[in-house]
Amino acid sequence: MEALDNLSIGFVEVMTFYNIMIIFMGSIFGTIVGALPGLGPSAGIALLLPLTFGMPVTTALCLLVGSYMGTMYGGRITAILINTPGDAPAIMTCQDGYPMMTQGKGGLALGISAISSFVGGAFGLIILVFGAPIISKISINFGPPEYFMLMILGLSTITLLAGDKMLKAALMTFFGFAIGIVGSDYVSGYVRFNYHPELIEGIDFVAIIIGLYGIGEVLFNIEKLIHLDLGKPSFKIREFIPSLKELKQITMPTLRGSVIGTMIGILPGAGGTIATFLAYTSEKKASKTPKRFGNGAIEGLAAPEAANNASVPGALIPLITLGIPGSGGTAILLGALIMYGLRPGPLLMVESGTIVWTMIAGLILANVILLISNIMLIPIFINIIKLVQKYLSPIVASLCLLGAYSLNYGMFNIWVVMIFGVIGYGMKKFKYPAGPLILSVVLAPLTENYFRQSLMLAQGKFSIFLLRPISLGILIVILVIAVLSIVNNYRNKAKKRVMAN
Amino acid sequence: MKNAERIFILAIMIFSFAVIFEGSIIPVFSQHTIGPGFLPVVVGGALAVTCSALLIFSYIKQDTEQDKKKFISKEGQSRLLIFIVILMGALLLNGILGLIIPLTIFMILSYKMIENYTWWNSIKVAVVSNMIFYYIFKVWLGVPLPGINF
Numbered sequence: 001m002e003a004l005d006n007l008s009i010g011f012v013e014v015m016t017f018y019n020i021m022i023i024f025m026g027s028i029f030g031t032i033v034g035a036l037p038g039l040g041p042s043a044g045i046a047l048l049l050p051l052t053f054g055m056p057v058t059t060a061l062c063l064l065v066g067s068y069m070g071t072m073y074g075g076r077i078t079a080i081l082i083n084t085p086g087d088a089p090a091i092m093t094c095q096d097g098y099p100m101m102t103q104g105k106g107g108l109a110l111g112i113s114a115i116s117s118f119v120g121g122a123f124g125l126i127i128l129v130f131g132a133p134i135i136s137k138i139s140i141n142f143g144p145p146e147y148f149m150l151m152i153l154g155l156s157t158i159t160l161l162a163g164d165k166m167l168k169a170a171l172m173t174f175f176g177f178a179i180g181i182v183g184s185d186y187v188s189g190y191v192r193f194n195y196h197p198e199l200i201e202g203i204d205f206v207a208i209i210i211g212l213y214g215i216g217e218v219l220f221n222i223e224k225l226i227h228l229d230l231g232k233p234s235f236k237i238r239e240f241i242p243s244l245k246e247l248k249q250i251t252m253p254t255l256r257g258s259v260i261g262t263m264i265g266i267l268p269g270a271g272g273t274i275a276t277f278l279a280y281t282s283e284k285k286a287s288k289t290p291k292r293f294g295n296g297a298i299e300g301l302a303a304p305e306a307a308n309n310a311s312v313p314g315a316l317i318p319l320i321t322l323g324i325p326g327s328g329g330t331a332i333l334l335g336a337l338i339m340y341g342l343r344p345g346p347l348l349m350v351e352s353g354t355i356v357w358t359m360i361a362g363l364i365l366a367n368v369i370l371l372i373s374n375i376m377l378i379p380i381f382i383n384i385i386k387l388v389q390k391y392l393s394p395i396v397a398s399l400c401l402l403g404a405y406s407l408n409y410g411m412f413n414i415w416v417v418m419i420f421g422v423i424g425y426g427m428k429k430f431k432y433p434a435g436p437l438i439l440s441v442v443l444a445p446l447t448e449n450y451f452r453q454s455l456m457l458a459q460g461k462f463s464i465f466l467l468r469p470i471s472l473g474i475l476i477v478i479l480v481i482a483v484l485s486i487v488n489n490y491r492n493k494a495k496k497r498v499m500a501n
Numbered sequence: 502m503k504n505a506e507r508i509f510i511l512a513i514m515i516f517s518f519a520v521i522f523e524g525s526i527i528p529v530f531s532q533h534t535i536g537p538g539f540l541p542v543v544v545g546g547a548l549a550v551t552c553s554a555l556l557i558f559s560y561i562k563q564d565t566e567q568d569k570k571k572f573i574s575k576e577g578q579s580r581l582l583i584f585i586v587i588l589m590g591a592l593l594l595n596g597i598l599g600l601i602i603p604l605t606i607f608m609i610l611s612y613k614m615i616e617n618y619t620w621w622n623s624i625k626v627a628v629v630s631n632m633i634f635y636y637i638f639k640v641w642l643g644v645p646l647p648g649i650n651f
Binding site: 050167171178181185193222224394395398399402405406411414418426430456460 | 505509510513517520524528532533536537538541547552554555567573577578580584585588592604608626631634638644646
């Protein structure tokens, strides 16, 4: 009941005309960004971040979470229409969404995916509303050693779950960590990499994200001269709404996808991509007719879409209660929370409860707005993407550079964006994952801080991590995940070798 | 593609040595805890080891279809070069023309030279987009964008 009382306070804050419009605009913006190939939640939030500088904190967070949810809805549009996922979690949407499109059921596929996305998001939000305070109460007992271990869990999970790209993900994790420790060490007063006055404060992670995603993607598109050809959109609403029989058919897959998405979203470092992969494979395994999957099965479309959107509130649980981002998008949200003067972690719900509940209320409102808008405005989205896609690369490049300038009103961040743009382009070409890099850039200073505090507590003894039960428990979890991932990876490679022979 | 990736890894490896060097010239340990140089040394070392492993694997592993592909086509290379040169040029003009005007010029030139749009279309899209950007950043958000400075 306490959760509902708090939520109602959040709704009182959010239900102003200005906030509703902000959530609406954030949701629509997120949907468009999510629909653009290569641009996902990280880019969507990063592009909006400079716009929030002059806003009240609650309004700014409503805009960001609205955009975050919107990118999850938007990723499916180009995945279904042209077999090009807008972002990584939408990859599984292509499997059955695009075959439906080729069978002349593109509108229905968009409608089913919008409804599944809504249900997934709503399920995740229920868990967030009722689960977050409980997890928060448990996590208030966490000390620096436990936090340090959680950081390592987050970083190792995102690396170990990268499948056959594990070594590449490890490289990106260490690379991000090395970038994250540039700047002042506030305890000793030493400045690391003191080659430019701007480096005293470290490299702004928003500039890194804008460079990696925005400019990196632009350079890739310019090289390939990628242009979409969406054709003429249809304006018939009836084509987008599924029948009762189809709704019945997707009910259980949607619910199963919602559960998987929320659970995976809660795990630090896992995120929507892994959730959609798991939801799709488990749905295929559970099906009596698995051969239909990949040929336009609506269950194969509904389950990953629900999982994708359920992972958003799921990923917010560790962010709000423990201060640990569950995905690249929430890593940027973590940075935003710190930037607004909040302290993500167990005390966030106590110190800034109203702001957190307003953000959750904003997320609920965004989910409803997105369901309606995604069904009603599908033809308009298509037209906007069609219009923007033709002129996209230079527009995105200019927007990225202006956003970078707005970070501290100087040219330094513009050059940071350019450098990381080239790195991002290389990463995309050589298929290096960007998620581990972003997570480690954000987590590096926190990890160092908790590690230092832990050693101070134990007077320099590293055994503190083994002597505290929760810390030891997390360490065992890390080791189990490591062993399982390596064994699984080895098995998959062996299977591939057998298949090839 | 494989050689290009090796160069990419080597560049990160050089960075890892710089990180180790940076860590080694400041205290690695402090009383009862780590010093400011601890993480740079450890992370730089781990980065160098991972880079070495990836480089070794690139020689041991059989070439995939991806590896056999050329890193970049000639057309792609020239498009990319033109784009970067125009963008860098526009950024260097920032001291004289501010930010919005050079970005407008950059957009016009990239539409015309890379995408082969007509001058009229290029100017129209660039001017309208930058007017919207100017309104959002300068008017709405109050960002002090640099102006013309002869």
